Each structure stands twice: as structure tokens, then as C-alpha cells.
Amino acid sequence: MPEGHTLHRLARTHQKQFAGAPVEVSSPQGRFAAGASLVDGHVLVRAEAHGKHLFHVFGPETIVHVHLGLYGTFDGAVIPAPPPVGQVRLRLVGNTHWADLRGPNTCEILTRAEVKALRDRLGPDPLRRDADPDKAWDRIFRSRTPIAVALMDQSVIAGIGNVYRAELLFRHGLHPMVPGRSLDRALWTDMWSDLVTLMRQGVRRNRIDTVRDEDLPKATGRAPRKDRHGGEVYVYRRAGQPCLVCGTEVAGKVLAARNLFWCPTCQPT
Structure with a gap:
């Protein structure tokens, strides 16, 4: 299972590549289609991580929560994005880059309150400035x-x-x-x-x-x-x-x- 540094690296990468602009969000596999429709075309406010959890914040009530689990992976490159290959749960397409998520343990939409409840159950993250x-x-x-x-x-x-x-x-x-x-x-x-x-x-x-x-x-x-x-x-x-x-x-x-x-x-x- 990826450790915390991997999720923080992904958060930094996605912050740089997608934040501050509208993002096309889809679920080629279909399993996250309903969630993707809620944020498709919205501006990504920020990407951040806490421990092994990754959050793409599109708004206070529309936060994409990803936990990679044992088999989850994110990959991507500069646009144009190629046709999806394999079971792509989530695809992000921005102005300059695209990213595909495959095989995560969790990919869901959470509200701000739900994210807070999740984070309250976690211990301090050594990679976060707010860690105690x-x-x-x-x-x-x-x-x-x-x-x-x-x-x-x-x-x-x-x-x-x-x-x-x-x-x-x-x-x-x-x-x-x-x-x-x-x-x-x-x-x-x-x-x-x-x-x-x-x-x-x-x-x-x-x-x-x-x-x-x-x-x-x-x-x-x-x-x-x-x-x-x-x-x-x-x-x-x-x-x-x-x-x-x-x-x-x-x-x-x-x-x-x-x-x-x-x-x-x-x-x-």
C-alpha cells in the first residue's frame, strides 16, 4: 500500500496541474459516474492529503476523496488525453494535463463535514504543517x-x-x-x-x-x-x-x- 509521501506527492502534482481552473471529470469505467457528474466542469480549489487519504476540493460540499488501498494508482501526462485503457475509475482533464485513477479502495464524494469527521479519526500527519x-x-x-x-x-x-x-x-x-x-x-x-x-x-x-x-x-x-x-x-x-x-x-x-x-x-x- 502506498505510504503517506506518495499521497502528498500526488496532491502537490495535481495542485500544480489542475487547481485554479475548470476540470473535466469523468468515470470511463462508470463506477464513479454519479460522483463525477457533480464536479465535472467545476474549478478545482485545491488538492491535499492527510495520511493515506487524498482530497480534491471542488467546493465545501463536493470533495472527491480517494484512498488508493493496495492496488490503486494514478497516472497521467500532458494533454491530449488518450482513450481510456482498462478500468479507469476517475479521469481528470485540465488545461495542460490529464490524470487517470485505477483500482482505488475508495473514490467518493464527501461534504466538508464528512471530511472533517474522517480526518478527526486520523492521527497527525508528519507531512502536514498542522500536525501535532x-x-x-x-x-x-x-x-x-x-x-x-x-x-x-x-x-x-x-x-x-x-x-x-x-x-x-x-x-x-x-x-x-x-x-x-x-x-x-x-x-x-x-x-x-x-x-x-x-x-x-x-x-x-x-x-x-x-x-x-x-x-x-x-x-x-x-x-x-x-x-x-x-x-x-x-x-x-x-x-x-x-x-x-x-x-x-x-x-x-x-x-x-x-x-x-x-x-x-x-x-x-
Whole structure:
């Protein structure tokens, strides 16, 4: 599932390409035809993201809400737009660009009140200027839940997925099974700041890189990572391989139905 940086990157792209002008909105597939008809030809006021949710605001009562889920994708290019290919749920056509949405978990029209209710259920988003890290801290510190589970709870922090979860814990030497209530406040402050930096970098690069300069391939002489997710990471999807820092075999297990990765030496219990 795309993590928060992907949605913020899409929001920035669509803000640049479509906002401030009328947009042709359609549903070639037909499943969003009624919703598309409500905003077709209207001016896109803004595009924004909160966690893994994307919002195209056409008016206070006509907001297109998209959650990509596991299989959703947005693609596009400069106009003219080609004939739709495959199951295109939503097509946007502006003055200079077009964009197609396929396979989302959610594509719907919401009112301002409904968007507020949705966002109120979400935790702070490290990529938003209005994010309040104290809100996340309050939820974590009151919980006996393992920190690895808490970090994936979108009501605690919005936008973190499996990659950022595993890498953030490694970078701060924190074992994934440590209860949230055992977390030191100063450590949490450092983790939040690091997360903001990493996710902003993810928006710029369109991939997740978490490895520090001294551990990069050009510094250590190792081969670059080859993985469909791209980016240089410490432990994510590296179970059974040597830790890039200490050489210990990276561990892996399933926790709360998601794959978990950590270094037993660098992240002691």
C-alpha cells in the first residue's frame, strides 16, 4: 500500500496541474459516474492529503476523496488525453494535463463535514504543517501495545506504512515489541523529527531512502539494493540478510497481519 509521501506527492502534482481552473471529470469505467457528474466542469480549489487519504476540493460540499488501498494508482501526462485503457475509475482533464485513477479502495464524494469527521479519526500527519506530535505521543504513551503496532495505527500517526515503521525503529535502536508506554519522551521527539525529515525526502525523491550516508553503497562498497520498492533501507524486506551496520542476520516475523523486520543486535529488547 502506498505510504503517506506518495499521497502528498500526488496532491502537490495535481495542485500544480489542475487547481485554479475548470476540470473535466469523468468515470470511463462508470463506477464513479454519479460522483463525477457533480464536479465535472467545476474549478478545482485545491488538492491535499492527510495520511493515506487524498482530497480534491471542488467546493465545501463536493470533495472527491480517494484512498488508493493496495492496488490503486494514478497516472497521467500532458494533454491530449488518450482513450481510456482498462478500468479507469476517475479521469481528470485540465488545461495542460490529464490524470487517470485505477483500482482505488475508495473514490467518493464527501461534504466538508464528512471530511472533517474522517480526518478527526486520523492521527497527525508528519507531512502536514498542522500536525501535532503531542497528539501521537499521548496515544502511544498510554498504550501497552507494542510500538511496532502503534506506529501502523492510522489513528495514532497518519501516513506511516510498513517501510517507514521498520526503518524508523531501526534508526532509533528500538525493538519493535517495546510497549508504547515504555517509550522515553525525548526519544519520541527525536523519532518524530526524523520521521518528518524522511517523509519529506520521500516526497522529493518519490521513493523511500532511510540509510545514512556512512552506510550507503558508495561509502561501504556494497552493491546497491535491488527491489521493486526502490530506495536504500536498513531492514525492510531484508530478513535473513546481514544488517548493514553490525552484520547480524535481520529478523522477520508477522505481527498484526503485517510483516515486521528488525536487527536483533541494533534493536535490543
